[in-house]
Amino acid sequence: MANQNGETNLAVLTAGWIKQNPTFVQVLGMCPVLAVSTSAENALGMGLATLGVLAISNLFISFVRNIIPNEIRIPVYISIIAAFVTMVNLLMHGYTYSLWVSLGIYIPLIVVNCVPLGRAEAFASKHGPWKSFLDGLGMGIGFLGAIMLIGITRELFDAGTIFGYHIWSSAYNVFVVALPPGAFLVIGLYMGLFRYIGKMRSQKKVQGDESK
Amino acid sequence: MANHVKIALILTTVMVVIGVILAGVYLMTYTPIVKADLNAKFEAIKFVLTDQTTGQLLVNQDEIPKTIDQLNAKIWKSNSSGVLYSNPKLPGYVLSPAYLFKGKDGSNIYVLTGYGIGFGGRVVTVASFIQQSDGKFFENAIDVIDFANETPGLGAKINDPDVRSRFFDIPNSGFKDGIRVNKDADLFPLPSNYKSEIPTYKKEGIVVTSDVMTGATITPRSVANTLNAMYEFLEKEVK
Secondary structure, eight states: OBOTTSOBHHHHHHHTTTTTOTTTTSOOSHHHHHHHTTSHHHHHHHHHHHHHHHHHHHHHHHHHTTTSOGGGHHHHHHHHHHHHHHHHHHHHHHHOHHHHHHHGGGTGGGGGOHHHHHHIIIIITTSOHHHHHHHHHHHHHHHHHHHHHHHHHHHHHHHSEETTEEOSOGGGOOGGGGSHHHHHHHHHHHHHHHHHHHHHHHHHHHHHHHHO | OHHHHHHHHHHHHHHHHHHHHHHHHHHHHHHHHHHHHHHHHHHHHHHHTBOTTTOOBSSOGGGSOOSHHHHHTTEEEOOTTSEEEEETTTTEEEEEEEEEEEOTTSOEEEEEEEEEEOSSSEEEEEEEEEEOTTSOEEEEEEEEEEOTTSOTTTGGGGGSHHHHGGGSSBOGGGGSSOOEETTTTTOOSOOTTHHHHHHHHHHTTEEOOTTTSTTOOHHHHHHHHHHHHHHHHHHHHHO
């Protein structure tokens, strides 16, 4: 169903996957992406935590958007996001202890990740709860996909494993991908690859239109 | 004025609602968190009571605590302040309680918990010290149980097996002037044959970490400070 802006639920949900991917297109929330994507397991944990916070905080922010005065909207949004991040932190401490230790300070730092606050300000404060929830979910899925892709690549080229499962010999390992410069390299290469694919698809579309 | 009051009331209401929800989640997760922390402690104690060369337990299997009561039975020293010893100059702290186990060979094995200050705050370490027949202490093994505020990929590598093992098997002579990481001991860059010299360095109190923890000196230094504080505490309390 389309809303007043002509956006269908499916379009809202899928916008963050590729077209407006928070990592590769919007280049938001890069701090945890760079720091935590050293392994696929860490990336999965951080991606799921961010996805949960994004979807639920977007939903609640949309619910309260009409009763919060404009002057105090940012502190209220931050407080709501911080509350959900605290919940995620407590739940991970209790139920996924080793992952909680591995992710360390980056779980509390989701509060200052640009993606949740950015979506709260850009989308949830202007749309209804269902659409806002879908937007948070879609952006979260896009963030999860991006950080997983980077995490899998870095773990594979650093340790020769994916989720700890041996894939190839250590002879193929490239140590630099585990270091901070390696994170920039991997992200840069993926950004270049996606832009190239996007460009090729646009060119094909133009050629197809011309031939018609 | 009325607008300011309205804003203050709205903010207060939002904060109270958030506070109540968080209190509920805290109560709900309190028991699992305590259990998770306790399990981590049990695992750490078992780990440091293992000979890292042979993989054999240094104590009989039934000595390994599995419940809080069994753990409490092993308390050697404790106090209500939570800190048994502190050396603010390092800084290094020994936390209460300290445990005492009897080794298979009859030796006393002290298991201590302590912390130093890492890049993001406390780095909590559990370590075992074996009192040898001559009364001197041999540091057997460590397990770093809380490094949640260290940077992933850098300082958070402190409990990786290849990093942690650099703090194993440090004899009494190493603690004479306190142990230091190799960068603090002016052993940097490392000589080409450094790997074969690691046991010798340990006898001199030098722990080589710069090759396995690139770009992170503060975190291993905090562990070294913790072990130094633990050694000072044992020297003071046992002898």
